Amino acid sequence: MKKAMKAAVVVAGIAVLFGSVNMPEAAANKVVSKSSQTAVKTSAVDKKAFEAAKAEISKKLAQKNPGDLYILYVRDKALNGGSEFMNYMNLLQFKTYEDYLNQAAKLKGPTLTMPKALPEGYKFVKGNIQPPLIKYLAQYQKEVKAEAAAQRKGVHYKKFDWKEFGEINLHFANGKDNLQMQVAYYVGKDKGNGGYNYHTAGEFDAEMAKKHPEFVSNTLSWSDQYYIYNITTNPGNPLTKEELIKLAETAVKK
Known part of the structure; x- marks a missing residue:
C-alpha cells in the first residue's frame, strides 16, 4: 500500500x-x-467464478450420482439473491422397496418399514432419502466458508458425504388411493409427546386447499425425541384414523 x-x-x-x-x-x-x-x-x-462453479456443479449432478450433495459459497451475496450459500443435491431415489431397505440400512437413524397391517392391494411405488441438511446445515456452511477463506477465494464449493438421513419418503398406492409415509429430523420444541395427532382433508383451510390441492390429505403424525413421523392418505381414502394408527405401530424400525 x-x-x-x-x-x-x-x-x-x-x-x-x-x-x-x-x-x-x-x-x-x-x-x-x-x-x-x-x-x-x-x-x-x-x-x-460463481457462474463457473454453478456450471461445474450442474455438470456433476447431471452424471446422476445418487446422494451427491454440494454447498456453494459466494462472498458477494448480491450475486446469489442476497444469500451466501446455495445447496445442490441428487436425492437417493428408489423404484423398489428392497433397494430402499438396502440403502436405509447403511444410514444412521430410524428406518421406515412396510407396515404389517398394510391393506391388501397397496404396492410400493417409489421412495427417496434426503441428506441431513436441517441438522448439519450450519456446520456444512461453516466448513465451506472456512475453506474459501483459507484459499482466499470469493467463490468456493464443497462436496459433503453423509451417513445419516435427514428425511425419508415412501409412497404406496392401491388404484386411485395412495398412502405416503415420512420421517424427518425434527427441529420443533415439543418433542416426544408420545401421542398421535390426526387431521382430515376436510379440515384444511378452503383457500389453502384451492391454491395447493397437492398438500390436502388425511394426516396422522407423531414424534419422538429427534424425529417427526407422518402417514398421509388422499382425500376420500377409506382408511380410518384407527387403521392408520395400527399401521404406525409397525412402520418404524429403530
Whole structure:
C-alpha cells in the first residue's frame, strides 16, 4: 500500500475514533475511489467464478450420482439473491422397496418399514432419502466458508458425504388411493409427546386447499425425541384414523 493511502486510512481511523470530520477532502475521495474500484473488480471476478462453479456443479449432478450433495459459497451475496450459500443435491431415489431397505440400512437413524397391517392391494411405488441438511446445515456452511477463506477465494464449493438421513419418503398406492409415509429430523420444541395427532382433508383451510390441492390429505403424525413421523392418505381414502394408527405401530424400525 502506498504511503499516501496509509496516511489517508490512519486519518480516517482517527476521525471515526474521535468523532471529528477533519480528513482532507482529496484524501477522503481517494479512499472512496480506490475502495469502489476494488469492490467492482472483486465483484466481476466473483461473478465469473460463481457462474463457473454453478456450471461445474450442474455438470456433476447431471452424471446422476445418487446422494451427491454440494454447498456453494459466494462472498458477494448480491450475486446469489442476497444469500451466501446455495445447496445442490441428487436425492437417493428408489423404484423398489428392497433397494430402499438396502440403502436405509447403511444410514444412521430410524428406518421406515412396510407396515404389517398394510391393506391388501397397496404396492410400493417409489421412495427417496434426503441428506441431513436441517441438522448439519450450519456446520456444512461453516466448513465451506472456512475453506474459501483459507484459499482466499470469493467463490468456493464443497462436496459433503453423509451417513445419516435427514428425511425419508415412501409412497404406496392401491388404484386411485395412495398412502405416503415420512420421517424427518425434527427441529420443533415439543418433542416426544408420545401421542398421535390426526387431521382430515376436510379440515384444511378452503383457500389453502384451492391454491395447493397437492398438500390436502388425511394426516396422522407423531414424534419422538429427534424425529417427526407422518402417514398421509388422499382425500376420500377409506382408511380410518384407527387403521392408520395400527399401521404406525409397525412402520418404524429403530
